[in-house]
Amino acid sequence: MRVLALDTSTSAVQAALVDLDDDELFLTAFRREVNARGHVERLAPFIEGCLADAGRTRADVDAVVSGVGPGPFTGLRVGMVTAAAFADGAGIPVYGVCSLDGIGGNTRGRALAATDARRKEIYWAVYDDGRREGEPQVCRPSELPETRADYAIGEGASKYAGELPMDAETEPVYPDLVKLVELAAPRLLAGAPSERLTPLYLRRPDAQPAAAPPAASA
Amino acid sequence: MKNDSAGDNAPVVMGIETSCDETGVGIVRGHELLADAVASSVDEHARFGGVVPEVASRAHLEAMVPTVQRALDDAGLTLGDLDGIAVTAGPGLAGALMVGVGAAKAYSIATGVPLYGVNHLSAHIAVDTLENGPIPEPAIGLLVSGGHSSIMMVEDLAGKVTQLGASIDDAAGEAFDKVARLLGLPFPGGPYIDRAAKEGDRAFVQFPRGLTAAKDMERHRYDFSFSGLKTAVARWIEARRAEGEDVPVNDVAAAFQEAVCDVLTRKAILAAKEHGVETVLLGGGVAANSRLRALATERAEAAGLTLRYPRPKLCTDNGAMVAALGSHLVAAGVAPSRIDFPANSSMDVEVVSLANRL
Ligand SMILES: [Zn+2]
Numbered sequence: 001m002r003v004l005a006l007d008t009s010t011s012a013v014q015a016a017l018v019d020l021d022d023d024e025l026f027l028t029a030f031r032r033e034v035n036a037r038g039h040v041e042r043l044a045p046f047i048e049g050c051l052a053d054a055g056r057t058r059a060d061v062d063a064v065v066s067g068v069g070p071g072p073f074t075g076l077r078v079g080m081v082t083a084a085a086f087a088d089g090a091g092i093p094v095y096g097v098c099s100l101d102g103i104g105g106n107t108r109g110r111a112l113a114a115t116d117a118r119r120k121e122i123y124w125a126v127y128d129d130g131r132r133e134g135e136p137q138v139c140r141p142s143e144l145p146e147t148r149a150d151y152a153i154g155e156g157a158s159k160y161a162g163e164l165p166m167d168a169e170t171e172p173v174y175p176d177l178v179k180l181v182e183l184a185a186p187r188l189l190a191g192a193p194s195e196r197l198t199p200l201y202l203r204r205p206d207a208q209p210a211a212a213p214p215a216a217s218a
Numbered sequence: 219m220k221n222d223s224a225g226d227n228a229p230v231v232m233g234i235e236t237s238c239d240e241t242g243v244g245i246v247r248g249h250e251l252l253a254d255a256v257a258s259s260v261d262e263h264a265r266f267g268g269v270v271p272e273v274a275s276r277a278h279l280e281a282m283v284p285t286v287q288r289a290l291d292d293a294g295l296t297l298g299d300l301d302g303i304a305v306t307a308g309p310g311l312a313g314a315l316m317v318g319v320g321a322a323k324a325y326s327i328a329t330g331v332p333l334y335g336v337n338h339l340s341a342h343i344a345v346d347t348l349e350n351g352p353i354p355e356p357a358i359g360l361l362v363s364g365g366h367s368s369i370m371m372v373e374d375l376a377g378k379v380t381q382l383g384a385s386i387d388d389a390a391g392e393a394f395d396k397v398a399r400l401l402g403l404p405f406p407g408g409p410y411i412d413r414a415a416k417e418g419d420r421a422f423v424q425f426p427r428g429l430t431a432a433k434d435m436e437r438h439r440y441d442f443s444f445s446g447l448k449t450a451v452a453r454w455i456e457a458r459r460a461e462g463e464d465v466p467v468n469d470v471a472a473a474f475q476e477a478v479c480d481v482l483t484r485k486a487i488l489a490a491k492e493h494g495v496e497t498v499l500l501g502g503g504v505a506a507n508s509r510l511r512a513l514a515t516e517r518a519e520a521a522g523l524t525l526r527y528p529r530p531k532l533c534t535d536n537g538a539m540v541a542a543l544g545s546h547l548v549a550a551g552v553a554p555s556r557i558d559f560p561a562n563s564s565m566d567v568e569v570v571s572l573a574n575r576l
Contacts, residue, residue, distance in 0.1 A: 039316070039320075040316045040319050040320055040323075040560060040561050041558045041559070041560050042558070043320070043323075044320075044323035044324065044326075044327055044557050044558070045557050045558045047324075047327055048327055048557065058327060058328055058329075058330070073272065073275065073276075073313070074275070074312070074313045074316060077275060077276075077278075077279045077313070077316065077317055077320070078316050078317070078320040079320075080279060081278075081279055081282055081317050081320040081321045081324070082320045082321070082323065082324040083324075084282065084283045084321075084324075085282065085283060085286070085320070085321040085322075085324035085325050085328070086324040086325075086327065086328045087328075088283045088286065088287070088325070088328075089297055089324060089325040089326075089327075089328030089329045090328040090329075196283075199276075199279070201276070205270060205272035205273050205276065206270075206272055207266055207270040207272065207273055
């Protein structure tokens with residue numbers, strides 16, 4: 001089956017077409033641009049570009065897989081609404097995968113996968129031979145709890161290499177779309193029901209309640 | 219006589235609107251409203267006394283696909299029946315706009331239906347076609363809401379809309395919200411002020427009419443200012459309390475509302491007369507205000523002008539207005555927008571739709 005995979009949880013705007021047959025995965029088209037403010041402009045053309053590169057049309061896509069964060073909210077939502085609307089428009093199912101798993105899922109040993117959460121914080125999770133331990137979290141790099149991770153990887157790791165208690169890869173690594181499809185493969189192959197995608201926000205919205213006005217008489 | 223934008227062959231267009239706190243999806247066939255699905259996050263903002271952008275954006279994402287499905291169900295159509303998809307590209311809240319624009323692009327590429335990125339303000343004008351049929355051109359549009367207060371000259375709704383004047387500070391709807399808060403009325407303030415004002419005395423106090431003095435009428439002939447009015451109301455209430463007296467909410471609401479409606483209608487009618495235009499349209503959330511409608515009707519009649527406005531539900535933000543503009547653009551043969559257009563929170567009010575070129 002042919003899967004459209006999207007992730008906009010980092011400053012990389014990414015789209016790919018991935019063929020999934022039994023447990024074989026094959027990347028047939030891929031577009032990526034590191035452009036933290038370009039999600040809404042770049043993503044839709046990337047989907048069209050991927051289809052054109054692969055010599056396919058929209059009718060050839062069987063399912064959509066989307067990273068659901070955590071990630072900076074505005075860009076993340078663009079990818080997720082694109083995935084949900086494309087799937088709805090094409091009448092195909094959509095499945096969500098934690099975006100950090102697209103980084104940590106490819107690691108060996110104990111690794112910290114970290115993306116840039118802005119405001120001097122990182123979104124992170126610990127992976128043991130590619131398997132995530134616990135839920136993703138957000139905090140300052142200097143405030144990480146003991147993770148026993150041997151190294152850190154991801155855009156958040158390279159950006160805050162100097163503040164992390166473990167070695168960090170200096171090249172930013174972004175969620176791997178083939179990995180996201182692999183993680184969704186059981187659902188894809190089983191024809192699981194389409195999902196309502198919910199972002200992993202990990203933060204409450206910024207909203208200061210307005211001061212209560214003095215009550216006036218009626 | 220049938221024209222291109224009416225009748226059974228008129229373009230069927232779905233409109234998506236997410237510029238503020240309403241997730242709106244409307245479907246029209248020419249001037250016929252087929253569906254008007256709206257999911258509002260207004261209750262989530264009420265306790266903050268104003269729209270919280272992040273709260274609105276989260277609600278848009280949650281509501282987007284279900285609202286599209288509801289609109290299609292209501293219209294008894296499928297996406298394959300559409301001749302176009304129109305979406306508000308701006309102006310509005312950036313993060314909120316991006317949810318609608320992202321969705322509209324994805325629906326367009328998943329279905330092959332042409333996409334139109336349109337201006338929210340022009341859509342507020344276009345929605346009147348669903349109530350009153352084709353708009354005679356030229357027309358003057360008085361657009362008033364929580365986000366905008368403008369006098370627009372509509373020479374061609376498919377492409378030539380110019381702004382004659384606008385608020386130089388607060389939007390009219392913002393003033394309603396702020397004064398409502400001063401009076402202890404809930405958010406959004408418009409409907410509550412309108413209700414309270416019905417029991418009040420409009421002439422109770424004479425609040426200031428911004429930018430109406432002779433020298434202001436030279437520089438800001440068709441512009442508005444509401445921040446001084448809001449301050450005047452606040453001072454009046456403060457002084458009243460300092461004297462240990464109760465604040466007569468209904469009277470203050472009525473006097474404040476009169477000041478806003480007086481300036482809005484006076485300047486809109488003046489613009490029509492001075493430009494030789496015979497039709498004035500009201501649009502935007504504040505156009506649902508009963509006093510604005512009554513005063514505009516009275517003054518238009520006295521000036522020999524035709525006044526048009528849609529029902530209140532079509533005045534507030536919704537997808538039907540975007541669909542109405544989209545259908546007008548399709549019928550007029552305007553080219554669809556490029557797929558890479560941005561969501562533009564400060565979109566030029568005179569750009570009706572985004573072009574199909576660099
Ligand atoms: Zn509006």
